[in-house]
Amino acid sequence: MNFVEYPDRELMMLALADKLAGELADFLRREDRASFCVPGGTTPGPIFDTLSGVDLDWDKVSVFLNDERWVPEDSPRSNTRLLRERLLRGKALRANLVPLYQPAPQPEDVLADLEAQLAPHLPISVLLLGMGADMHTASLFPGADRLAEALASDAPVLLPMRAEAAGEPRITLTAPVLAGAMHIHILITGAEKRAAVERAAGMDPLEAPVAAVLKNATVHWAE
Numbered sequence: 339m340n341f342v343e344y345p346d347r348e349l350m351m352l353a354l355a356d357k358l359a360g361e362l363a364d365f366l367r368r369e370d371r372a373s374f375c376v377p378g379g380t381t382p383g384p385i386f387d388t389l390s391g392v393d394l395d396w397d398k399v400s401v402f403l404n405d406e407r408w409v410p411e412d413s414p415r416s417n418t419r420l421l422r423e424r425l426l427r428g429k430a431l432r433a434n435l436v437p438l439y440q441p442a443p444q445p446e447d448v449l450a451d452l453e454a455q456l457a458p459h460l461p462i463s464v465l466l467l468g469m470g471a472d473m474h475t476a477s478l479f480p481g482a483d484r485l486a487e488a489l490a491s492d493a494p495v496l497l498p499m500r501a502e503a504a505g506e507p508r509i510t511l512t513a514p515v516l517a518g519a520m521h522i523h524i525l526i527t528g529a530e531k532r533a534a535v536e537r538a539a540g541m542d543p544l545e546a547p548v549a550a551v552l553k554n555a556t557v558h559w560a561e
């Protein structure tokens with residue numbers, strides 16, 4: 339893992355937004371389309387704000403989440419809502435959102451359909467992940483019901499996931515799909531998460547799921 343420390347959060351968000359936009363632009367110089375996979379949660383909002391104003395061939399970019407909470411899109415817990423409010427506006431409004439949610443009681447009900455929509459956009463060109471202090475990333479939580487399946491080298495693209503710490507049921511991209519991204523960045527803040535990611539580096543992904551993507555990842559950290 340490559341670790342980059344920034345003097346403060348604001349600087350980190352600006353620098354990382356710039357880096358992600360640069361990687362997408364580079365990719366689009368070589369390929370017709372790029373895919374950009376992003377986290378929900380509370381940390382990435384400022385990066386989305388910056389990226390939404392960046393000049394890029396957004397109409398050639400497919401955007402999708404690392405994972406989604408199984409709640410309607412108007413819920414404050416919806417990651418899709420966060421994307422619509424913070425990333426898919428301004429210049430980035432022209433990007434193509436590939437959904438990880440459809441109104442249905444359970445993720446299992448629409449899993450095959452969501453997977454069929456996502457598959458043509460893989461592999462991921464540029465991946466941004468968040469991480470919890472419990473070392474989960476995407477919705478790969480320690481102790482989650484289908485974690486072992488999601489870590490397997492032959493895992494499907496998407497899996498439903500339930501875990502005590504997750505709250506509602508989730509749907510998540512699996513470890514091989516995340517680890518197969520061309521560029522992998524993990525965005526974290528605060529001393530607790532720094533200690534967690536350093537600890538995770540030597541651990542079994544069953545206990546520290548983020549370990550499954552750390553090898554080729556750059557971790558971006560500010561206090």
Ligand SMILES: O=C(O)[C@H](O)[C@@H](O)[C@H](O)[C@H](O)COP(=O)(O)O
Nearest residue numbers: 377378379380381468469475476
């Ligand atoms: O839906 C989610 O919750 C995320 O995709 C998840 O994996 C997130 O990145 C981490 O939980 C960190 O979340 P915070 O940034 O809120 O700490």
